[in-house]
Amino acid sequence: MVDTVQSVTGPLLPEQLGVTLTHEHIFINMTRTTPQDGYLNVWAEAEAELGLFTAAGGSTLIEVTNGELSDYAAPVGWSQDPRDMQQNPRTGSRSVANVLATKAMAEATGVQVILGTGHYYDTYLDKRWFDRNATNTIADFLIADLLDEIPGTGVRAGVIGEVASDLSHITAVEERSFRAAARASRETGALVSTHAASFPTGLAQLEIMREEGVDPGRVVIGHADTVKSVDYSLELARRGAFVQFDCLMTCRIGGNLISHQIDRRLSYLRTLIEKGHQDRILLSQDVCQRSHTRALGGPGYTFLFEEFRALAANAGIDPEVLDSIHTANPRRAIFGQ
Ligand SMILES: [Zn+2]
Numbered sequence: 001m002v003d004t005v006q007s008v009t010g011p012l013l014p015e016q017l018g019v020t021l022t023h024e025h026i027f028i029n030m031t032r033t034t035p036q037d038g039y040l041n042v043w044a045e046a047e048a049e050l051g052l053f054t055a056a057g058g059s060t061l062i063e064v065t066n067g068e069l070s071d072y073a074a075p076v077g078w079s080q081d082p083r084d085m086q087q088n089p090r091t092g093s094r095s096v097a098n099v100l101a102t103k104a105m106a107e108a109t110g111v112q113v114i115l116g117t118g119h120y121y122d123t124y125l126d127k128r129w130f131d132r133n134a135t136n137t138i139a140d141f142l143i144a145d146l147l148d149e150i151p152g153t154g155v156r157a158g159v160i161g162e163v164a165s166d167l168s169h170i171t172a173v174e175e176r177s178f179r180a181a182a183r184a185s186r187e188t189g190a191l192v193s194t195h196a197a198s199f200p201t202g203l204a205q206l207e208i209m210r211e212e213g214v215d216p217g218r219v220v221i222g223h224a225d226t227v228k229s230v231d232y233s234l235e236l237a238r239r240g241a242f243v244q245f246d247c248l249m250t251c252r253i254g255g256n257l258i259s260h261q262i263d264r265r266l267s268y269l270r271t272l273i274e275k276g277h278q279d280r281i282l283l284s285q286d287v288c289q290r291s292h293t294r295a296l297g298g299p300g301y302t303f304l305f306e307e308f309r310a311l312a313a314n315a316g317i318d319p320e321v322l323d324s325i326h327t328a329n330p331r332r333a334i335f336g337q
Helices: 043-055 096-109 127-132 135-147 172-188 201-211 230-238 259-274 307-314 319-335
Strands: 005-007 010-012 020-024 060-063 112-117 159-165 192-196 219-221 242-245 281-283
Touching: 005 112, 020 281, 020 319, 043 096, 060 319, 096 112, 112 135, 127 172, 135 172, 159 172, 159 201, 172 192, 172 201, 192 201, 201 219, 201 230, 230 242, 230 259, 242 259, 259 281, 259 307, 281 319, 307 319
Parallel strands: 020 060, 060 112, 112 159, 159 192, 192 219, 219 242, 242 281
Antiparallel strands: 005 010
């Protein structure tokens, strides 16, 4: 259990969280795998999207852009020193410009932003950096981000994530990233939030956490809704992890609702709730590409509070249950209570 969680503008108590999105990005660079669209770095666009979030009743956003995804992920001209734009070459931490721009954005919009720290999946990882640093050293860098500061920013991370494996198996370098994340979580009590985009990598991630002595209740398995089997989500919940349906960006594209994506998720949600796992569910949109913004017809940070709410009610999911998923569950995940 932890008493407060660090946001970019200071510590937050459980009752201050309010409506919380648990897996989002504000400034992110994923052009290595999505060269056309995977770049959010325009101040005015981010400010407008976050304004819609607060207007829809949102208050807190967990920003899980990790070190690799923070490389050059800041508004143009934010820093005159190119080193500030780069992922920290020594500690692997988020870039200075990314952290400071995110903090300024939180101050400008009033959104409470909790930053993640950690490492992305194999394609993005610097193998030589991992080879040169012991797993415990990598854990120490994460611990310093959480307890001291993300180097050069005066800002602390609040959670560990998104920590990632992208294929059905976990690669050697990813395994070390997960073990470092687990050790940092044990040391700090911080929540671990993952990227698990294929079956059955979330189960393998949980197994590493268990081996390292992390309680599954301190782990959020992300992108669980990309796996087209409700049994997988049920198994994650049975093992005590949080099951995160965060790929809602596939539900609204170019202004159109994608009904097969929505219907499948609503059906899984209903099953999880009926089987008694309501308190293990987290929902988010994972805005990480320009096409995901409301301005370009994507879900933005508001789909869950707008169209999705009405569709869920039609599917027999009580709005009060959704309210509790948006507020009580993030609180339970972050604070372990
Ligand atoms: Zn993400």
